[in-house]
Structures are given as structure tokens and as C-alpha cells.
Amino acid sequence: MKKELLFAFAAFFFMSLSAITGVYAVEEANMLESVIVKEQMDVTGDGKLDTIYVKGEPFEEGAIFLRSITLEILSATGKDHKINLEGGYEPRIDFKDLNNDGVKDLFLAVNTGGSGGLSNHYLYTVKDDQLTDLTVPAPLVIQTSFLNGYKANMTIENTNESYQFDLRNRAKDYERLGLYHNGKLNEPAELMVLPFGTLKPVKVTGNQLGLKGSQRISGAYNADSIAYVESSWLYENAQWKLLDTNVMELRRNTTKKKK
Template sequence: MKKETLLAVFAFFMVSLSAITVVYAIEEKAKVITISKEEEDITGDGKNEVIQLKGEPYQDDENSYLKEIFIEINTSNGKNTTIPLESGAKAALQLADINHDGVKDVFATVYTGGSGGIVDTFLFTLKDFQKKDLTASEPLDMETHFLDGYKAEIKIIATGKSYLFDLRDRKDYYKKMGLYRKGKLNEPTELMVNPFNSLEPIQLDGGKLGLKGIQRVTGIANADTIAFVESIWSYSDGKWKLVKVEVKKEEV
């Protein structure tokens, strides 16, 4: 084959490859969906920003699991800010003054999916056009264990208070699963404490906003829910303060 012909074939191949690459890039970009869009002043300059929560599904389906989730912010000074989040089954965005500085903050939740129902949370301020990670409150630490006589105990580390649960209403299940024998534990067994199953802004006494979190505590299986632990938090002096804890038993 002549040199000129080879060059022509090569040039055609490269042009075709470039065209395919461009089409592929367009198709990939088209997969990004806008989950929600808000227009609020989140910098404190009196002008609105455009805040969009976006995600990229694994498939061309808005109900598909989102492999990438991010917040895109167009600020009033003409600059763009992108905040990457974790992947998840779905996501939500709220704008609220959670750190009590007079300017609304960006609060996002990403639901991981699955039977556990765990949620990841993200909290940022962009006051004076400076992005700062406020980091939402952490889940409560607990000490938990089953007791003889079909009972369980949950101790909240932050308060030192313990809660006792009578679980005789599910003793047949525990006996069948080998947890108890004649009312006695076969071996020391802890309960399973989930991270936050939900975390959302809530109005506190005095009108300021805080966060309310709910953690689920389960027994020997994920479906064996024993209690829900609710905690209320307030942001003050750059850190989270625990305001209240409430523990509620799940009835079977």
C-alpha cells in the first residue's frame, strides 16, 4: 500500500476515534441529574446563590444508585464551588442557619441504602465566600449487652445513664437462635449500635436551630430492633453540644 494511502487511512481512523470520544463524553455528561435546586443567600452579601444537588446514576435511570453525588454552587461573585459527597441510594439538601451566625448553611444527607438505613451527613458554611466544613454531630457512643432473663442494657457514654429492656416478648426467637438456654445467656453478647439512621435540622428552645439524630439499636439480627436512641445537638463555640437524649423501646 502506498504511503499516501496509509496516511489517509490513519487520518480517517483518528478523526473517527475523536468523534466517538466526543459522543461518549457527551453521553457520560448527560447521565448527571439534578436532584434539587435552591436559590438563597448563603454568603451573607444579600444576593442569592444558586445551589444544586446533583448525582450520576450507575444506569440511565433517575432511580438508580448514585455512584457520584455532589453540590454545585454558583456564588454571586461569579465563582463556582463544587462539594463532593459520598455515593448513595438517594440524597437531599437543606439550607438552614445551624451554626447561628445569621447566614444559612448547606446541609446535605446521603442515604446509603440497604436494610440498615444508614445516612451520611455533610454540613458547610460559605459565609463571606469562604467554604468551611462544620462537620455534623457524631453519633452517640453506647455500651450494650444482653443480660440473663431475656433482658438487655444500653448505656449512653456521654450521659452515663443506663436503660434496661425486658425482651421476654421475643424469648422464643432468642431460644431458637441459640442466644439463651433456660433463660441464661449461652455467651456474652453485645447489641448492634447503628450510626445515624436520620439526622435533620430541628428548632430548639429559644428559636435557634440544632440537629436531631436517630440511631437504631438491634439485637442478634438487623431486623431485631430493640430501641431507637434520639439525640438533640446544638452548635456552639465551634463544637457540638448534646442537649437531650431519649431512648425508646421498639415493641414487637
């Protein structure tokens, strides 16, 4: 009987300890979470101010990286909307009417860190107090390949436009890396095409707001930047429409040819 009581007390003790530890862990997480952004803006379209919070929980106390980010919209009616976002650095929010319906939307950018200079982007509307994820346009679909003679070709599938880059002044570097041998490719190779590094609200046509994105094209390694490809987008009929593209080569001449 004494043994049974001992086991019962031991089990109760460890269960209590586990529960207390869990409570402290939750409390510690709540203490670490902080409000990064607090704004008041009418985002439902009823003419009353709503309160918008962007909250972040750092990876550890004093860390810059936020392992979790939450967007919270407390509407003037008292309705609470919460969205969990991916972790990152320095979340930023902009209020723009990007779907052109007369009500400001919530556009967020969160740096992901690393040498690529990339960010995650989010777009939401809370018109009529209904939360809707508008998403953002997908990056351009770009096919690339190195060519013999220290050249490279790039085709934007969205527009069927091709560009050729002259990379002869990188010849020594590419030979040293083994990409070329006496101007001939050692094996088929592609350039590095990054997703949107930046995506910003801008006027794209008349007074209509849209988004302008920029993607970096690199060569043999990430820092071997060759060009930036810009694209302009308009939200129309519940989807993103590509308006135009622009290729800006870095310190090189570009030849553009339409297929």
C-alpha cells in the first residue's frame, strides 16, 4: 500500500512540475513577444479607425531575428483578425489600395536575411470586416543559360522576350572557377535567378496603384550580379496582370531580341 501511495505521489509531482514548466514557457514566450508596429487606419471601409499591430517574437532575448511574426487587426466593431507570418527581420507595413476597390489594403514586407537581400511579401484586405488574402504576384519565370564565348542568354517566359549578355570581362574569373576553358563551357550551366528582392506599391497606370518588383540575376555565384529584371503589376479581375518588364544590366551592354 505504501508503495502504491509513493508511486501516486511521485506521478502527481511530475505532472504538476510539467504543467508549471509549460505555464512558465508560455509566459516567457509572451514576455518575449513585442509590438513592432502599431497603427490606426480605416481598413474595413466603414470610416472608423481600426487598430493594426505587427508583433514579433525574437529567437531569443536580444536577438534581431524574429522566429514568429503576427499581424493583428482589431476593427472598430471589436472583431479581431490574426494572421501568422513567417519569421524574419524588420517587418514593415504599408497601407495602400492595391486592388483599387476604394479601401486601403495591408501590404507587408519581411526581410529574410542572407546575402541575397530577399524579403517575403504579404497582401491582405479587410473590406467589410472580412479578411481576404490577396497574395502578391509570383516572380517572373525566367530561363537562363551560359553560352560559349563568355556569353549568357535569358528568356522571360511571361513575355517571350530574350536577352543576351556579353560577359567577356569576367573571363578570367570564370576560367579560374572552371566554368569555362579557353572560352568554351565545361558543361551546361544556368545563371542564378532570384525571386523578388523588392516589391513596392507604385502608380502603374494613371492613378491606379500596383506593384513593381525587382529580381536579381547572378552568374557563377551569388555576388556575381549581372542584371536586375523589373516587372510592373496591376490587380485586375481578382488577379495580377503583368504590365511590362525592364532589364537593367549592371555595367554591361544588353542586346534585346523578341522571339
